Amino acid sequence: MPPQTPTSRPGRVQIAFADTLVANLAAPVNTARNGHILTYEGDFADHGILLTDGWLALSKSLAGGETQIIDVMLPGDFGLIGAKDAPISACTVEALSDIRYITIRPPMVNGPDPASAKLREVLAAAILTTQSRTSEMLLRLGRGNAASRVAFTLIEFHTRLHAVGRTNGTIFEFPITQQKLGEITGLTNVHVCRTLRRLERDGIIAHPDSRSIELLDIPALCDLAGIDLDMFRAEILIQDVAPALG
């Protein structure tokens, strides 16, 4: 699936931001393979991660082994894993695909210069959009049924991927298993399957191939998920910023 030409819209700042950091801070770009675990819950961590390619999951587990994915990071996303005064990672950080990322340590952004100040503004916005995503999921885990959770997750991925030019119309790559989708939505893989099949029978979604999903009826999905798409975009995407980043 070819990436689309970037256009002016909320979200593109994330890519510009990533490029700028890579270029200006001379931060080394790391790679990890699908399934690799970068950090375990409880590990020491005082850094953030800027993901440039691939999908990355932050997850937690109960003693019995039941796992919940707290947040999925997509290309261009920044995630705060630890801080100097809270240096224990709350989540396990696992690559959901082959990924590229850079590690951001406090001195890189807490300096007195205006460029650092601008970076902090963007990082604050990135943290807020993460909080917003997590809040939306929390609401649906607490109050929504299976269809609502799955529909929400699909709309969220499409919205975020569209903002960074990784969609093809209403089709996007969806590289994870139903098991992982269950860990995102708080459902078993069995019930994820039932729910997806039902959405498919109702003509709301389709999967053109085994690694992609197509959203045939976005209004129906929004209805199931309880989403007002315009407000949703305003809350979970970083708004356009002044181009003085570099």
Place this chain on the structure above:
Amino acid sequence: MPPQTPTSRPGRVQIAFADTLVANLAAPVNTARNGHILTYEGDFADHGILLTDGWLALSKSLAGGETQIIDVMLPGDFGLIGAKDAPISACTVEALSDIRYITIRPPMVNGPDPASAKLREVLAAAILTTQSRTSEMLLRLGRGNAASRVAFTLIEFHTRLHAVGRTNGTIFEFPITQQKLGEITGLTNVHVCRTLRRLERDGIIAHPDSRSIELLDIPALCDLAGIDLDMFRAEILIQDVAPALG
């Protein structure tokens, strides 16, 4: 219930931090009454809130009116409501009791001076502990049953209140209704009642008076909640910081 003498432990930094901000930044202290709504979901917001007294809820609602409380702020907590590049509040901000708080705007903390840099470190830690709390709740909403959610919430409140000297041994003030506790745990008020009564019958909790809760068997609660208390404290409390805050 008299406040305890502060001792050296994780968490007390939050109070020191609050006092320092109030004193150094000459930020005005605002007040709000129980039930007052400071911000509605979708409102413009580019600020943070530092709560100095009382309980404050961040919540979201579905179209049908079902409400989920995303996070409860306790005295000494900092909450990021909006940022310059993400200026839409994702949550409704509502006072769960009479409260006192100060509003923190970007210029107050994004300056080049070392004091601002130090404040940013503490704010970053405060944001991470919030993320950590939210993640724990997300895990239990996705994977835990009613007993696990309620037990977790009680342990969390006790741990956080103890850290700021607002407990009396295993007793603490609990000023909210079962309805609100249901909005926190993703349960109906009816099932919250059933769960609390069962914990009480089993001798795990008690309520000495209608506004307080006593945790009689903390190990049992941790077991129900799936909490390792030491690791839990390390994740959700701000660790001791150098005393150079002021």
Place this chain on the structure above:
DNA sequence: CGTTCGGTTGACTGCTGTCAAGAACAGTGG
């Protein structure tokens, strides 16, 4: 060609929501 992994479906169970009614309690005004 066998093995493994992921997906699909059905039968059954059980936890939690819904609905309803009553009890306990606080606040309010007479």
Place this chain on the structure above:
DNA sequence: CCACTGTTCTTGACAGCAGTCAACCGAACG
């Protein structure tokens, strides 16, 4: 001091959504 009222808590009966268990299928792969 006493109705009156509204809120919160409590309990029971019932229903429904999602988990569990099990079996099978298809694709990928060595």
